[in-house]
Amino acid sequence: MGESVTLPHVVANVVEFASRAIAVMRRGRRIDPGPRPVRVNLGSALAVAPGWIHVDSSPNALLAGRSRSIQSFAYRYTGSNAQFDLEEYRRRLNSHRFVHHDLAYGVPFTDASVDFLYSSHFLEHLSWGAGLRLLRDCYRVLHPGGVIRLCVPDLEKAVQFYLRGERDRFLSYFFSDATGQRRQHRFMYDFALLYEALSSTGFVDVIKCEFQTGRTPDLLELDNRSDETLYVEAVRAA
Numbered sequence: 001m002g003e004s005v006t007l008p009h010v011v012a013n014v015v016e017f018a019s020r021a022i023a024v025m026r027r028g029r030r031i032d033p034g035p036r037p038v039r040v041n042l043g044s045a046l047a048v049a050p051g052w053i054h055v056d057s058s059p060n061a062l063l064a065g066r067s068r069s070i071q072s073f074a075y076r077y078t079g080s081n082a083q084f085d086l087e088e089y090r091r092r093l094n095s096h097r098f099v100h101h102d103l104a105y106g107v108p109f110t111d112a113s114v115d116f117l118y119s120s121h122f123l124e125h126l127s128w129g130a131g132l133r134l135l136r137d138c139y140r141v142l143h144p145g146g147v148i149r150l151c152v153p154d155l156e157k158a159v160q161f162y163l164r165g166e167r168d169r170f171l172s173y174f175f176s177d178a179t180g181q182r183r184q185h186r187f188m189y190d191f192a193l194l195y196e197a198l199s200s201t202g203f204v205d206v207i208k209c210e211f212q213t214g215r216t217p218d219l220l221e222l223d224n225r226s227d228e229t230l231y232v233e234a235v236r237a238a
């Protein structure tokens, strides 16, 4: 039997469509991020840290600094906010800097303007080819010597989950049970694949890191999901 179409479902789809249309219209822009050090979190959702610029294509990122009534409306309908109450949702949106942008179109900053790039559980939402294009653009926006930290679900750990009998958890890495394409994983990485992607883009000093350790600042606030994540850092050649 088909699912019934409810009003919240329709509103959520309209909001999502509008968000995507705005992202298409803004796709070529190059923002000057401001004074150094510049720290940028790609595909942040609402996992924020003070002083970072958070880039995400979710409708939430459009709503930072908007009125209470608009944010309350969005909180009800955008779907991905269940882990926060309304006040915490608004606090995250209003006390941090967000840029609404579809990263499939590249990183929306000027050349060599960023010191640190961080990304957690986002790269796997792009195909291998789109991921490589994004990494080339990450290289472009980083200062020489700038650091990128990529945190992705670890393919090797996922396989171990399967071998231990956790079949549903294993399957959830490859097939989303959520609505909406943005949440689907389009690729999975182990260290060798991430090493290949980063080195072929020109990054050097590609190393595997531990949870909350590395050259990137604010990892106590940023890193999450240690039981399933591969953490890798690399440097833009000088």
Ligand SMILES: C[S@@+](CC[C@H](N)C(=O)[O-])C[C@H]1O[C@@H](n2cnc3c(N)ncnc32)[C@H](O)[C@@H]1O
Pocket: 042, 043, 044, 045, 046, 047, 055, 056, 057, 058, 101, 102, 103, 104, 119, 120, 121, 122, 125, 182, 183, 224
């Ligand atoms: C699984 S969440 C990860 C959130 C957070 N970084 C964390 O570690 O918990 C993936 C995020 O990537 C964002 N995302 C997916 N595809 C995107 C795209 N093409 N451009 C920008 N953001 C995207 C989604 O909106 C979502 O917020």
